[in-house]
Amino acid sequence: MRSWLVAIMVAALASSASASEIRVMAAxxxxxxxxxxFADYTKQYGGSFVPVWGPSGTLRERLxxxxxxxxxASAALPHAQAxxxxxxxxxxxxxxxxxxxxxxxxxxxxxxxxxxxTLLKPDIKIGTSTPxxxxxxxxxxxxxxxxxxxxxxxxxxxxxxxxQLFGGPATxxxxxxxxxLLDALDQRRIDLFxxxxxxxxxxxxxxxxxxxxxxxxxxxxxxxxxLTVSRKASPExxxxxxxxxxxxxxxxxKAFGFIPVALPAAP
Numbered sequence: 001m002r003s004w005l006v007a008i009m010v011a012a013l014a015s016s017a018s019a020s021e022i023r024v025m026a027a028x029x030x031x032x033x034x035x036x037x038f039a040d041y042t043k044q045y046g047g048s049f050v051p052v053w054g055p056s057g058t059l060r061e062r063l064x065x066x067x068x069x070x071x072x073a074s075a076a077l078p079h080a081q082a083x084x085x086x087x088x089x090x091x092x093x094x095x096x097x098x099x100x101x102x103x104x105x106x107x108x109x110x111x112x113x114x115x116x117x118t119l120l121k122p123d124i125k126i127g128t129s130t131p132x133x134x135x136x137x138x139x140x141x142x143x144x145x146x147x148x149x150x151x152x153x154x155x156x157x158x159x160x161x162x163x164q165l166f167g168g169p170a171t172x173x174x175x176x177x178x179x180x181l182l183d184a185l186d187q188r189r190i191d192l193f194x195x196x197x198x199x200x201x202x203x204x205x206x207x208x209x210x211x212x213x214x215x216x217x218x219x220x221x222x223x224x225x226x227l228t229v230s231r232k233a234s235p236e237x238x239x240x241x242x243x244x245x246x247x248x249x250x251x252x253x254k255a256f257g258f259i260p261v262a263l264p265a266a267p
Contacts, residue, residue, distance in 0.1 A: 055134035080226030127193030134167025198257030
């Protein structure tokens, strides 16, 4: 009898622990910010997180095929909306924004004023993410289209010479723990790469070897991040989704270079 009661108690505890775990499928660009936000949330409300990082397009395909999740945080709102429209999740919301920057060697003369001319030079090698699989690649292709509107034929030139080093099936493996884009830059396989400004900021903070160049206004595309909660998610998942939209959650995203969308106006 006693062993039977112990078994019941262990099963109940295991069930309770499992229920408090929140499985978050999230864009890789959110990793540093979300890791800090997870820690802050856990201190206040308890629970635990099981994060899965990856390119948003690839993650969305996995979820459409039935992979279990509680929350999907995408670097592009349409990927989240696709799950909503398929009935897999509830409503999708915009929960933060980002921007794109160019990362290059700090010694170069590259700036916003000569960016287009530099990108179009035949000898300049460009690193990018992978369109369709990764929204960063889609946003980059949108930049190329904007340049093409000014310089007809530029899209063909830029898209053909861009090396898709990240976010797709051909993604290079990290070298000595370093991102493939940085390794390619150091090895002169590329001269620059187009990256989320939030990530570019962290790269520049970590090393004076690199600099981040903002895009001129006419080329600025606004990455819009989407959030949606599975229809099979636990109540804890909905609480965390609301936390991300709270002033504290938005401030946590801002601290890592994201552009908040739901901070109260300053008094």
